[in-house]
Amino acid sequence: MARSRPRKPRPKPVPPLPPPDVAPPSRRRLQVYALDPAADQSLSTANIARCVLPVRWEALTPGPVGEYVEVVDVDPSSGCAYDPVDLDHPHHAAQDGLRPSEGNPHFHQQMVYAVVMKTIENFEAALGRPVMWADRPWTDKHPTGRELTRAERYVPRLRVYPHALREANAYYSPSKKALLFGYFNAQTADPREELPGGMVFTCLSHDVIAHETTHAILDGIHPRLLKPSNGDMLAFHEGFADIVAIFQHFTLPGLLLDQMHKTRGDLSLNNLLAELAGQFGRATKRGGALRNALGEFDKDGRRVRPQPKTLAGTTKPHDRGAVLVAAVFDAFLRIYEDRIRDLKRIASDGSGILRPGDIHPDLARRFADEAIKAAQRVLNISVRALDYLPPVDITFGDYLRALITADAELVPDDPKRHRVAFIEAFRERGILPDDVRSLGEDSLRWQPATRECVAAIKDFMPPPEVIRTMLAGYDSISESIPEAAARKEWTQFDTRVALREAFLRKMWVEPPAQRDRRVERRMEAYKLENTIAAFLHQWLRLSVSEPAGAAASAAAARSPASAAAAAVAAGSAAASSASDAAGVIGEWLGLDLHANNEYLARPRGERRRPGDMPIEVHDVRPTYRVRADGRTKVELVVVLTQKRRWLLPATDAGKPEKDEFAVGQLGCQVARDDWRDGTYAQYQDDAGRKVYFTFRGGCTLIINPETGELRYAIAKNVLGVARRNANARFFLERLIEGGPAVMDRYGLEYEGAKDDTDESGTDAPARRRRANKRRPLEPFALTHRGTDEEGD
Numbered sequence: 029m030a031r032s033r034p035r036k037p038r039p040k041p042v043p044p045l046p047p048p049d050v051a052p053p054s055r056r057r058l059q060v061y062a063l064d065p066a067a068d069q070s071l072s073t074a075n076i077a078r079c080v081l082p083v084r085w086e087a088l089t090p091g092p093v094g095e096y097v098e099v100v101d102v103d104p105s106s107g108c109a110y111d112p113v114d115l116d117h118p119h120h121a122a123q124d125g126l127r128p129s130e131g132n133p134h135f136h137q138q139m140v141y142a143v144v145m146k147t148i149e150n151f152e153a154a155l156g157r158p159v160m161w162a163d164r165p166w167t168d169k170h171p172t173g174r175e176l177t178r179a180e181r182y183v184p185r186l187r188v189y190p191h192a193l194r195e196a197n198a199y200y201s202p203s204k205k206a207l208l209f210g211y212f213n214a215q216t217a218d219p220r221e222e223l224p225g226g227m228v229f230t231c232l233s234h235d236v237i238a239h240e241t242t243h244a245i246l247d248g249i250h251p252r253l254l255k256p257s258n259g260d261m262l263a264f265h266e267g268f269a270d271i272v273a274i275f276q277h278f279t280l281p282g283l284l285l286d287q288m289h290k291t292r293g294d295l296s297l298n299n300l301l302a303e304l305a306g307q308f309g310r311a312t313k314r315g316g317a318l319r320n321a322l323g324e325f326d327k328d329g330r331r332v333r334p335q336p337k338t339l340a341g342t343t344k345p346h347d348r349g350a351v352l353v354a355a356v357f358d359a360f361l362r363i364y365e366d367r368i369r370d371l372k373r374i375a376s377d378g379s380g381i382l383r384p385g386d387i388h389p390d391l392a393r394r395f396a397d398e399a400i401k402a403a404q405r406v407l408n409i410s411v412r413a414l415d416y417l418p419p420v421d422i423t424f425g426d427y428l429r430a431l432i433t434a435d436a437e438l439v440p441d442d443p444k445r446h447r448v449a450f451i452e453a454f455r456e457r458g459i460l461p462d463d464v465r466s467l468g469e470d471s472l473r474w475q476p477a478t479r480e481c482v483a484a485i486k487d488f489m490p491p492p493e494v495i496r497t498m499l500a501g502y503d504s505i506s507e508s509i510p511e512a513a514a515r516k517e518w519t520q521f522d523t524r525v526a527l528r529e530a531f532l533r534k535m536w537v538e539p540p541a542q543r544d545r546r547v548e549r550r551m552e553a554y555k556l557e558n559t560i561a562a563f564l565h566q567w568l569r570l571s572v573s574e575p576a577g578a579a580a581s582a583a584a585a586r587s588p589a590s591a592a593a594a595a596v597a598a599g600s601a602a603a604s605s606a607s608d609a610a611g612v613i614g615e616w617l618g619l620d621l622h623a624n625n626e627y628l629a630r631p632r633g634e635r636r637r638p639g640d641m642p643i644e645v646h647d648v649r650p651t652y653r654v655r656a657d658g659r660t661k662v663e664l665v666v667v668l669t670q671k672r673r674w675l676l677p678a679t680d681a682g683k684p685e686k687d688e689f690a691v692g693q694l695g696c697q698v699a700r701d702d703w704r705d706g707t708y709a710q711y712q713d714d715a716g717r718k719v720y721f722t723f724r725g726g727c728t729l730i731i732n733p734e735t736g737e738l739r740y741a742i743a744k745n746v747l748g749v750a751r752r753n754a755n756a757r758f759f760l761e762r763l764i765e766g767g768p769a770v771m772d773r774y775g776l777e778y779e780g781a782k783d784d785t786d787e788s789g790t791d792a793p794a795r796r797r798r799a800n801k802r803r804p805l806e807p808f809a810l811t812h813r814g815t816d817e818e819g820d
Contacts, residue, residue, distance in 0.1 A: 055082040056115070058125040058142040062283045063300065064233040065130050066222065066307035073300070076282040080124050083145040090114040092141045095550070096148055096159065098185040099137045105194035113137045136190040136231050140209070143237040144188060146279070147272065151245050154411035156652035158550050161186050161205055162247040182554050186244050190231035196312050198230040199808035200243035202254055207240045214311040221310040228311045235273045235305045235318075242269040243808060251646075252420050252669065252724065254807055255775055257755045259343055260423045262807065267349030270304055271356050271410055274321050277301045278403035284396045292387050293368060293395040296361055298325060319350055321357035334358075336458030339424075351457050352424055358453035360406045363446050367398040405446065409435045415651060416474060418618075418744045419667045420724040421751065425461030428454050432472045433740070439656045442469075477738045481616050485738050488571045488613050490564070492736030494528060499664060499733040501556050502650045518566040527570060531563050561645040564666070568643060569628055572610045572621045617727045618743030619643060619670050641672045641746065646726075650733070664733045669726030670746045675779065676719040676763075677756050678709040698756070700749045711760065713768075718779040721759045723752050773807065 057080050061068065068077035090112035091099045101110040113134040115125060125142075126135040148159050161183040170176055183205045193210030200207055209231035214222040222228070230236045246265060247254060256262050278284055283300065291297045300306070303317035310316065324332040339351045372380050375391050387395075409431055416430035432447050439446075447469055454460070455467060464471045477485070489495075521527040610621045623641035647667040655661050677698050702708040710718050725746025730739045744751065762770050771777065 053085050056085045057082050058138055059128055060139045060142050061128050061232055061234055062280050064307040068128065076286045078128050079280050079282055081142045081146050083142055084149060088116050092137065096185060097141055097144050097188060099141055099188045099190065101133055101137055101190055103191040130229065130232065136229065140188050140190050140231050140237055143234055144241045147238050147241040147276065150276065150407065151411055154408045157649060158553065159245055160248050160550060160554060161244065162202065162251050164205065165203060178558055179555065182551060184551060198236050198240055199806065200240045201806055202247055203806065207244065215313050216311060222307065228307060230308060233305050233308055236308060238273040238276050239269040242272040249414050250417065250419065253422060257421050257724065258423060258758050259348060262345040263348030264352065264422060264424065264427065266345050267352035270319060270349060270353045273304060274302065274357065275403050275407040278400055284399060285392060288392040288395045289386065292382060295364060295399065296322065296331060298322060298329065302357060321353050323354045334456050336456065339458040355453045355457040355459055356406065356410060358456065359450040360402055362449035362453065363406065364399055364402040366444065367402055368395055371395065415665050416742060417728065418742050419646060419669050419726045419728055421744050424459045428459060429461055429472050429474055432469060433474045436473055438653055438661065474740050474742050477741055481741065482738050484609060484613055490567055494531060495664065495731060495733050495736040497532060498560050498648065499650055499662065502553060518563050521566065524567060524570045527566060557648050560648045564648065565645045569625055572625050616741050616743065617668065618725045618745040619668060620746055624670065641670050643668060643670045662733060664731040666729040666731060669724060671722050671724045672746065673720045673722055676711040676721050676759060678711045679760060697753055703749060703752065720777045720779060721756065722775050723755055
């Protein structure tokens with residue numbers, strides 16, 4: 029019997045390899061209209077009417093809803109709610125989203141999302157930090173009726189409504205924290221301009237979306253711009269939004285190259301790159317684009333030379349803003365022409381004058397490359413300048429100084445003389461600062477803090493280790509910052525020694541709360557900023573009220589033992605010295621530090637008075653920027669403001685009627701002592717009622733976080749008499765022009781309307797009940813409706 033061979037054991041099954049980790053793509057490509065749908069219906073522009081925008085990849089839910097933006101497609105006029113688009117669907121992701129279509133609401137949702145996100149990316153690249161939306165107003169209520177907590181005032185996403193309005197309008201709503209886009213029937217009767225009666229959607233205009241998004245971003249950076257105290261503030265909002273929208277044209281390669289061919293590289297000729305909202309302008313019977321950064325043209329198509337006196341005679345926000353836009357675009361043209369001068373010489377055999385006819389495609393591409401570089405530089409300078417503006421009462425002249433300072437900080441040498449281009453362009457448009465003696469670059473730059481200022485404020489502000497800890501907190505946001513770190517937590521400490529130790533312990537020692545991974549870093553940064561702001565508020569208070577002088581203050585920030593010895597040695601003389609130092613430092617910062625402490629010293633619950641002057645710490649934000657030499661420049665920006673209510677003075681000529689004065693010609697000069705004593709003639713309306721206006725001051729502090737030293741204190745003094753008179757004159761002009769309808773818009777109030785309590789007073793329940801009865805202010809709704817006239 030044959031022996032059977034032993035069976036070989038069966039091999040064990042090999043376990044399947046785990047699926048490889050596939051990183052998500054860095055960009056999401058989405059199709060949009062490069063300009064608007066009208067360009068897609070003209071043979072001359074159809075080839076450049078559509079483009080693909082690459083935006084940052086993020087996980088989206090239907091809407092689309094992401095970290096920054098939430099699209100809500102509800103149409104109140106028709107009662108419709110459109111299904112939200114799912115851009116994460118594989119079919120959409122595989123073909124760059126939906127194809128452009130005027131009749132598809134899903135594409136409308138896709139386009140507003142794509143352009144809003146692209147605008148956000150441009151701001152974040154220039155500012156070096158995430159974009160944060162403005163807080164919900166203090167008048168908002170929780171669904172249960174209680175007041176919102178600080179965390180509940182945080183706005184994680186900007187809401188975007190593509191079909192919110194049945195009118196020729198689109199605007200940013202500060203009260204809703206939303207972009208509202210309208211649609212309407214074209215008003216033109218000329219079919220060559222637009223289909224008469226055809227539907228026009230503002231949510232399909234690339235320029236309109238970028239413009240309104242900029243309003244929302246700017247509100248988050250400078251919320252006081254929406255409380256105008258001079259004619260430039262709302263105009264700056266409008267002009268800056270146009271600047272961003274126009275320079276985003278240069279990020280669209282197809283559009284740019286096409287216009288280079290048609291203009292032969294001469295961008296001073298009328299072209300689509302300089303036009304804003306062409307379809308909207310034609311559909312509302314303007315005969316052309318809504319606005320043009322090149323200004324006006326004569327009948328022969330040549331640019332009309334700008335007149336410096338134009339700005340002084342212009343009062344409407346859009347018209348004044350157009351002057352600012354033209355100045356910035358002129359600066360761009362100067363920079364661009366300088367960059368292509370050598371290319372023209374090469375292409376023209378040294379004459380610099382191109383031969384007639386079409387230019388070579390290679391030359392057009394080189395022109396386009398230089399235009400992109402110049403436009404990106406101008407856009408970055410324009411956005412970075414926002415961090416170098418004073419927090420209140422901003423003027424176009426302030427913006428010019430901020431532009432020069434911001435660029436000089438990153439490019440000290442300026443070999444291409446770009447800053448000179450800005451100065452020259454602004455000068456030709458009559459945009460001049462009030463407080464400089466020459467238009468040289470050194471004069472226009474904000475002056476760095478002097479040695480005396482740095483030394484005094486070094487003992488007044490937190491010590492370097494605290495400043496470094498603030499920056500480290502932003503650098504390492506990985507755990508949840510407890511909301512308990514609010515102002516009440518810090519006010520229990522009555523010395524800076526204890527306050528410093530408590531802050532460092534909270535930031536470095538205490539175990540952080542468990543972080544919800546679904547909560548984005550922007551929420552953590554918001555909570556950290558509020559923690560630091562509350563700490564700084566208490567530190568400023570103690571810096572004035574502690575009895576130790578400068579030496580004792582410095583010791584207190586480092587050693588409790590030396591602090592006690594210094595305080596005993598200083599005695600009453602040191603208290604007097606500290607008081608004097610607070611006065612001097614207040615001058616540098618534009619604040620009245622003693623008035624703030626008097627306000628805080630009164631018992632809680634006591635009625636606030638018109639003369640109260642609380643200091644508010646608005647922002648504590650870091651900036652990360654790359655210098656021309658490749659090094660990273662890190663700074664800490666701190667914004668402090670203060671306000672006081674004053675009774676509106678009468679004009680020097682009594683009370684003129686609406687038609688009896690020219691704007692800017694009202695006399696209103698009150699002496700310092702008369703302001704202080706209240707012995708000036710006060711405005712009264714026909715019913716004999718007096719009117720309060722709010723006068724604001726404050727400063728933007730630029731701090732080196734490594735050394736804790738102050739670099740710039742960009743201030744508007746809350747005690748300044750000349751500026752107070754100018755503000756009073758502005759409010760008088762608006763009140764005489766618009767009557768009682770403009771009271772809420774400009775924060776004016778009749779005497780006794782608040783029982784003489786301040787806006788920030790503790791008479792909160794009554795104050796907020798009154799505020800809730802008011803209709804929310806929408807400063808951009810009327811302005812974007814086609815008129816700048818004052819009204820309610």
